[in-house]
Amino acid sequence: MTQIRLHNTLTNRLEPLDPVHPGEVRIYTCGPTVYASAHIGNFRTFMFQDVLRRFLRSQGLRVLQVMNVTDVDDRIIQSAAAAGIGIREYTDKYIQAFLHDIDALHIEMPEELVRATDHIEDMVALIERLQEKGLTYKSDGSIYFRIAKFPAYGKLSKIDVHGMKAGARVDVDQYEKDDARDFALWKAPKPGEHFWETRIGPGRPGWHIECSAMAMKYLGDTLDIHTGGVDLAFPHHENEIAQSEAATGKQFVRNWLHAEHLIIEGQKMSKSLGNFYTLRDLFARGHKPSTIRFLLLSVPYRRQLNFTEDGLTQARNSVERLRNFVARLKTSQFPAGSNAEMLKRIDKAESDFDAGLADDINTAMALAAVFDLVRDINTAMDRGEFLQQDAVRALAATEKFDAILAVLSDTDDDKLANLGFSPQKPRMSAEEVDALIEERNAAKKRRDFKRSDEIRQKLADSGIMLEDTKDGSVRWKYK
RNA sequence: GGCGCGGUACCCAAGAGGUAAGGGAGAGGUCUGCAAAACCUUUAUACGUGGGUUCGAUUCCCACCCGCGCCUCCA
Structure with missing residues (x-):
């Protein structure tokens, strides 16, 4: 198996993946806050962790991934109140929307998708542990973590905690804190606000505690990997470390992976620039799920991704090239036999693909391996040097690639239909298409090119592209 | 100011101490009745700037410039 190396924010180095439980990788992913539809930037991060988990599994590792859904925070409380409904009801619809969105992008469901409000008891218990150790204090009914008691504070973000202590920019009026750096574990309810009655008093959880409580509940005290966007490193992840390690005395996370942001x-x-796109916005503009998926995954996760109209076009064309290749593999007739050179060539592509991903999920490198193979096989096919057994082997390779890329088989219309988007062009049945192709073949045979071109145009008007092949058969696809 | 990411051809982007992957787009060509697809050729003599180390750097070191993020419950 290829040695997998990942960039750890904690050490700022590439480190070999070394799971706590051999053969199984336990991952915690900071999921969405469900107060609105997720935007394309969120999906950049989720796409990264999807590629990561798919790759780990392709390497024979079991994956146990937990993703949280933050279904209680200031914005949710306010929005739900404004809508005159409970927070549970309010967030339900956004959770549903999120599930549809990730399905459209072929982002796999984590093994556990957990809601903060289902884990209040776990959070209370964790806060109690911290209280017993004398690491907290109460102020106006809220409970704070005392950072001065956790000397390692700042090790993830390398933030200058002394500089922060001045606290000039911290909102000191809202809560009474001993130290500006301290953060809330539990927030006292404000009048009229949704709250839970608990052993540690009435209130609601602070932002960070849910992740520590749920991560450790499902994954143990020490997780292998924790993912999120770069913006979360501070303060969110820093605070998670403080809470968790102060409570357990053990290392909370071995490897922190942070995805760079996306810009438009x-x-x-x-929001003020009006470039806050949801997936639905993009679908409504005619972009396909596979196009978006390809664009998001084609730029390595630690690099800022510039999401542009031009980039979408390029991504669409790239996917098109790959799909044309697979279609040709599947529908062409090849001479019997196998070509040892070709088989070796395919092996190499597979190992290059893996090597790219094993190198800190370098998707650009992995894609290059795929495209290299596509060109070489196309060339061999053009020359008639590509044989039946090579095709079988090549198809297996494309399946392997697609287990991670998930853009090769065309499910775009189905995914769009699930979200209520109907195809722009009326769909012609496969029978109708075949009948027209037959008619066109007859016209071509009698060299009635006027008629054959008419038919091709008619099909094109229905979004169907024809490809005449060397052996006389006609391949077609939806454009 | 502190911490971090990045500046490679028209666009996206990989890369490594020995002189530049891959994709898109453009141009020319092959194939084809025409298309489409595919293939071939072609598009980086300063890989942000200036120094340094070295036989040799774009890849290492230093400084600087530019873009971006975080340092305010924003992925």
Whole structure:
């Protein structure tokens, strides 16, 4: 098996993956806050962890991944109140929307998708542990973590904690804290606010505690990998470390992986610029799920991704090339036999693909291995040097690639239909298409090219592209 | 100011101490009745700038410039 190396934010180095439980990788992923539809930037991060888990599994490792859904925070409480409904009801619909979105992008479901509000008891228990150790204090009914008691604070983000202590930019009016760096574990309820009655008093959890509580509940005290966007490294992940390690005395996470952000047409994504796209916005503009998936995964996760209209076009064309290749493999007739050179060539592509991903999930490198193979096989096919057994082997390789890329088989229309988007062009049945192709073949035979071109145009108007092949058969596809 | 990421051809982007993967786009060509697909050729003599180390750097070191992120419950 290829040695997998991943960049650890904690050490700023590439480190070999070394699971606590051999053969199984336990991952915690910071999931969505469900107060609105997720935007394309969120999906950049989720796409990364999807490629990561798919790759690990392709390497024969078991994956146990937990993703949280933050279904309680200030924005949710406010929005739900404004809508006049409970937070549970309010967040339900956004969770559903999120599930549809990740399905559209072929992002696999984690083994556990957990809601914060289902784990209040776990959080309370964790806060109690911290209280017993004397690491907390109460102020106005809220409970804070005392950072001064955790000397390692700042080890993840390398943040200058002394600089922060001045606290000039910290909102000191809202809560009474002993130290500006301290953070809330439990927040006292404000009048009219949703709250839980618990052993540690009435209130609701702070932002960070849910991740520590749920991660350790499902994955144990020490997890192999924790993923999230770069913005979460501080303060969120830093605080998770403080809470968790202070409670257990053990290392919380071995390897922290942070995905870089996505920018839109060279600009930071922001509501004021109006470039805050949801998946539905993009689908409504005619972009396909596979196009978006390819674009998101084609740029290695630690590199800022510039999400542009031009990039979408390029991604669509790249996917098209790959799909044309697979279609040719599947539908062409090859001479019997196998070509030892070709088989070796395919082996090499597979190992290059794995080597790329094993190198900190370098998707650009992995894709290069795929495209290299595509060109070489196309060339061999053109020359008639590509044989039946080579095709069988090549098809197996494409399946292997697609177990991670998940863009090769065309499920775009189905996925769009699931979200209520109907195809732009009326669909012609396969029978109708075949009948027209037959008619066109007859016209071609009698060299009635006017008629044959008419038929081709008619099909094109229905979004169907024809490809005449050397052996006389006609391949078609939806454009 | 602190911490971090990045600046490679028209666009996206990999890479490593020995002189530049891959994709998209453009141009020319092969094949084809025409298309489409595919293939071939072609598009980086300063890989942000200036120094240094070295036989040799774009790849290592230093400084600087530019873009971006975080340092405010934003993936």
